[in-house]
Amino acid sequence: MELFANRAKRPGVRRVVSAAALIAAVALVATGCASGGSTGGSSGGGGGGDQTITFIPKQLNNPYTDVVLGGGKDGAKAAGFSKSQVVGPLDASASSQVSFINAETQAGTNVIVIAANDPDAVCSSLKEARDGGAKIVAFDSDTNPKCRDIFISQVVAKDVALIQTKLISEQIGGSGEIAILSATANATNQNEWIKYMEEDLKANYPNIKLVSTVYGDDDDTKSFQEAQGLLQAYPDLKGIISPTTVGIAATARYLSTSEYKGKVALTGLGLPNEMRPFVKDGTVTAFALWDPAQLGYVAAFAGKALADGDITGKKGDKFKAGDLGERTVGEGGTVIVGPPTTFTTDNIDDYDF
Incomplete structure (x- = not known):
C-alpha cells in the first residue's frame, strides 16, 4: 500500500502542518476553550446549511497526532465542511477530553471526531453531544461502541x-x-x-x-x-x-x-x-x-456522510472518502483505512511524514 510516499502525486492531501503551526491555528486550545459551532442549519446536519467539524485527539504536541490532524484538515475541506478546528488536552489522561466534548456540545458542533484516551470515560459527555444532534466519529483509538456512530480504524x-x-x-x-x-x-x-x-x-x-x-x-x-x-x-x-x-x-x-x-x-x-x-x-x-494522514482524511468524510444522513454507521453502509475512494462500514460500525507498511533502510527515504 502506498503511504503518501510522494505527496505531490496524491491529490487532496497536502503536506501536514508543523506542530507549532497547528497549535497557532487553534490557539484557544491552550486555554481549554472551544470556539465555533454551526453558523447556519441545525446540529446534526441533514445536508442543509453550514456544517462544522471538530477533532479531539488524545493529546496535542504529539508528532503522530499532527500528521493525523493534517489529513483531517484536508479531508474536512474536501468534504465541504464550512469550518473545522482542533481542540484537546496537552496530556493523555482518561478524563482530559471531557471538558472539550462538553464545550463542543454547547457550541452546537455538527461532527465531533475523537481519539479516546479511555473508551468509557468520555461516554457520558459523548451521549450528551449525540442527544444534542452531533454525530460522533471515533478514530485511531475507539470509544465504547455505544458512545459513537462510527469508528475509523487504522488497520485490522x-x-x-x-x-x-x-x-x-x-x-x-x-x-x-x-x-x-x-x-x-x-x-x-x-x-x-x-x-x-x-x-x-x-x-x-x-x-x-x-x-x-x-x-x-x-x-x-x-x-x-x-x-x-x-x-x-x-x-x-x-x-x-x-x-x-x-x-x-x-x-x-x-x-x-x-x-x-x-x-x-x-x-x-x-x-x-x-x-x-x-x-x-x-x-x-x-x-x-500506516499512513496517519489517511486516518484523519477518511474520518472527515465519514463525519460528513453521517451529518448529511447518507449513512448511519451500520454494517454495509458505503460512503466516498474523496480521493481515497469508496469505503464500506464493517462489523461493529468500523471502517478500515489500510494495512501497515514495514520500513527498513531500503525504503525509508521514500516516505516523508
Whole structure:
C-alpha cells in the first residue's frame, strides 16, 4: 500500500502542518476553550446549511497526532465542511477530553471526531453531544461502541499486532526475552494490539518470553525513562516492541547512545521522519506504520456522510472518502483505512511524514 510516499502525486492531501503551526491555528486550545459551532442549519446536519467539524485527539504536541490532524484538515475541506478546528488536552489522561466534548456540545458542533484516551470515560459527555444532534466519529483509538456512530480504524487490529511480533522474532532470532513499551494503560487500540501480540507469542513463538509491559503515557521523557528501566531490570532482554510513535522514538534515542545499541532489538510503530536517523545508524532494523494522514482524511468524510444522513454507521453502509475512494462500514460500525507498511533502510527515504 502506498503511504503518501510522494505527496505531490496524491491529490487532496497536502503536506501536514508543523506542530507549532497547528497549535497557532487553534490557539484557544491552550486555554481549554472551544470556539465555533454551526453558523447556519441545525446540529446534526441533514445536508442543509453550514456544517462544522471538530477533532479531539488524545493529546496535542504529539508528532503522530499532527500528521493525523493534517489529513483531517484536508479531508474536512474536501468534504465541504464550512469550518473545522482542533481542540484537546496537552496530556493523555482518561478524563482530559471531557471538558472539550462538553464545550463542543454547547457550541452546537455538527461532527465531533475523537481519539479516546479511555473508551468509557468520555461516554457520558459523548451521549450528551449525540442527544444534542452531533454525530460522533471515533478514530485511531475507539470509544465504547455505544458512545459513537462510527469508528475509523487504522488497520485490522490483529494485523498490527502480528507484524510487530513477526518483526521482533526476526530481529532476535526467534528466542529470548522481550518487553512491550506502550502508551497509556487505558488506550483502546494499544490494549487490543497487546492482547493479540500476547496470543501470537504464545501460539507461534514458544521460545520468546514476554517479561514485562510498561507504559510511557505517550510522553517522551517518561517513555525514555521506562526504556531505561526495562534494560536495567532485565539484563537478558533481547528486544523491545513499542506500538506507539512517541515510545519507539524515545526508546531508539536511548538505545542509540547506550551500550545496548546493536544488542537489543527495537521495533513497533513509528513515523519515518522521526525514525530515519535510527535506521540509518543501525539502532533499528525495521518498524511499521500506516499512513496517519489517511486516518484523519477518511474520518472527515465519514463525519460528513453521517451529518448529511447518507449513512448511519451500520454494517454495509458505503460512503466516498474523496480521493481515497469508496469505503464500506464493517462489523461493529468500523471502517478500515489500510494495512501497515514495514520500513527498513531500503525504503525509508521514500516516505516523508
